[in-house]
Amino acid sequence: GDSVTQMEGPVTLSEEAFLTINCTYTATGYPSLFWYVQYPGEGLQLLLKATKADDKGSNKGFEATYRKETTSFHLEKGSVQVSDSAVYFCALRTSGNTGKLIFGQGTTLQVKP
Amino acid sequence: DAGVIQSPRHEVTEMGQEVTLRCKPISGHDYLFWYRQTMMRGLELLIYFNNNVPIDDSGMPEDRFSAKMPNASFSTLKIQPSEPRDSAVYFCASSIRDSNTQYFGPGTRLTVL
Numbered sequence: 194g195d196s197v198t199q200m201e202g203p204v205t206l207s208e209e210a211f212l213t214i215n216c217t218y219t220a221t222g223y224p225s226l227f228w229y230v231q232y233p234g235e236g237l238q239l240l241l242k243a244t245k246a247d248d249k250g251s252n253k254g255f256e257a258t259y260r261k262e263t264t265s266f267h268l269e270k271g272s273v274q275v276s277d278s279a280v281y282f283c284a285l286r287t288s289g290n291t292g293k294l295i296f297g298q299g300t301t302l303q304v305k306p
Numbered sequence: 307d308a309g310v311i312q313s314p315r316h317e318v319t320e321m322g323q324e325v326t327l328r329c330k331p332i333s334g335h336d337y338l339f340w341y342r343q344t345m346m347r348g349l350e351l352l353i354y355f356n357n358n359v360p361i362d363d364s365g366m367p368e369d370r371f372s373a374k375m376p377n378a379s380f381s382t383l384k385i386q387p388s389e390p391r392d393s394a395v396y397f398c399a400s401s402i403r404d405s406n407t408q409y410f411g412p413g414t415r416l417t418v419l
Contacts, residue, residue, distance in 0.1 A: 225406045227406065227407075234412075235412060235413075236310075236397055236399075236410030236411050236412050236413050237349075237397070237399075237408075237410045238409075238410065239407050239408075239409075242406055242407070244406065282349065286406055292337040292354070292356065292401055292403060293339075293351065293354060293362065294351075294408060296348070296349045296351075298348040298349075299348055299349065
């Protein structure tokens with residue numbers, strides 16, 4: 194079945210460091226891909242998305258490129274801030290129009306000043 | 307718009323008691339999702355509705371769990387009887403059919419003693 198695998202956390206970085214969180218997926222057809230972020234005590238919110246191969250999603254300095262050849266959607270940011278500390282979830286929506294998302298297990302990011 | 311509204315935000319109850327969680331989706335959204343989040347199992351989809359009709363309840367843990375959506379603006383998730391292993395954060399989310407974005411509520415933190 195369809196699935197999403199993320200790198201295990203926690204990821205601990207110093208402020209202004211470069212961030213990569215790896216995400217790979219298994220799916221039939223042509224899924225849409227997403228990154229959601231969960232700040233402490235809150236629900237998830239959409240960070241960025243890409244709906245077809247080679248698309249790049251971007252928001253708040255974060256980027257991810259939909260790589261069909263490697264079935265990946267890695268999240269990157271050039272310079273992290275303490276306020277980026279959160280849990281990041283990679284997710285996919287299959288090409289069937291069910292509205293259902295499949296989430297990875299989440300990766301905790303801790304940014305220290 | 308007020309976003310997805312969940313109540314209560316926190317619930318503490320004793321084993322064996324009935325628990326009812328409530329959700330009001332964003333107006334105009336025709337999909338509604340119930341998730342459960344725990345440290346051990348991560349984020350799990352329990353059930354989702356389309357136009358008030360349950361589409362997939364394969365994630366509901368057992369018969370103690372039930373969910374209803376009597377109209378487009380209200381849904382409940384009920385646990386009867388509750389057990390300590392049901393302790394988790396329960397999220398409700400909603401979306402529009404042709405949108406790839408799910409909007410999450412702030413969650414209900416349930417503690418069963």
